[in-house]
Amino acid sequence: MAADTLLTFPCDFPIKVVGRGDADFDALVIAIAQRHAPDLDLTRVLGRNSRHGNWRAVTLVVRATSQAQLDALYGELSAHERVTMAL
Structure with a gap:
């Protein structure tokens, strides 16, 4: 079985999201x-x-829980107009 990722799932994975300093930015990212x-x-x-x-x-x-989950999360965050970057 070939590994598509170096991560072992499940794991705790930190994500940093940057955007304009609007009051409800945290709520948007959390949602x-x-x-x-x-x-x-x-x-x-x-x-x-x-x-x-x-x-x-x-x-x-x-x-x-999976690379697909992280890819989907990063994809939605990165596509949002209020998000400048997701790392």
Whole structure:
């Protein structure tokens, strides 16, 4: 069996999402993440503004069960107009 990923599932996987510093950016990121990881632990979500408040970074840790799950989550995050980048 060939491995398509170096990850061993299930695993805790951190994701950082950056976008404009709008008030509801955290809620947007959480809503998208919960569609792909319904068991998202909200205590493992951290939002932080840039120094001047123009940008917002949200770091969350999802319990990843497969590469397909992560690909779908990254795809939806990256496609959203309010998300500048997802790492």
